[in-house]
Amino acid sequence: MLMRSAFHLASTRGGNARLSIFVFHRVLPTPDPLFPAEVDVAAFDRMLGWICRWFRVVPLAEAIDQMRRGDLPARAAAITFDDGYADNLTHALPILQRHGASATLFVATGFLDGGRMWNDTVIESVRRTPLAQLDLSAIGLGVIATGTIAEKRQAIDYLIPRTKHLPPDSRQAQVAAIANASQAMLPDDLMMRSDQLQAWHRAGMGVGAHTVTHPILATTELDSARQEMADSKTQLEALLGERIGLFAYPNGKPEQDYRSEHARLAAELGFDAAVATVWGVAKRDSDVFQLPRFTPWDRTKYRFGLRLLQNLLSS
Known part of the structure; x- marks a missing residue:
């Protein structure tokens, strides 16, 4: 009750309300030896329990509409996932x-349908190599x-930063070279299939666009960035049979991963709002095309709550 009261005081309802977006x-399913800090079902269940006890979890699109109108509830929060993992x-869905x-x-x-994120190709190449x-x-x-x-973990930590911000064609070529050198059999079931995304949507969960191939927009020609953003929107609308109004910038750090022109693009392409990954909370006067989000990671209730409260009071 003490923690919930603190969140209530820090995030009152109405025009001065604050929206925490996780x-x-x-x-x-189980802890990953390569990434022991990665969220598994047990950790997600605990985290979600704390969030739901302390916050009022609202669908993101609904929360943004409420924020614009000035009638966001106290302790408002929204939960998001990026990329489209199966x-x-x-x-996650059964826990939600x-x-x-x-x-x-x-x-x-x-x-979708058998593809693989570039970073997962690097990770799985290192994880599964027989060499x-x-x-x-x-x-x-x-x-x-x-x-x-330990060596695999060091290899991944070395390769990912040296690949992430390459121009799309150069990044793809480097990832392919890493995969070929690994001689590994790589998985094709990490990401959702179209029917799985439809099942997610039928369960009442929200869907937003995140580009087609997840390029770092700041290193992408503007016309290509526009195409990536527009095509992801239209593909999802065709698949789900409804308008897609939300967008998330790949990687999501302002000026490093996307720039103000990409926020303008999001508006021009007909999105209602877009989210980044800079820490903070959204408020009525926030730029709806650069809404902050953050990842809570602490595994104990006390530290997790303090991290959330620190973020809530950060802006």
């Missing part, structure tokens, strides 16, 4: 339903040890 990605349906909570899934449409080291000298990344869990 962002998650995967919900794994485990959002198989593992059990807690009576809603969530919005931002989908990179190019990876004790990867020779990536041909692409200027040297020879990287991959024989142990």
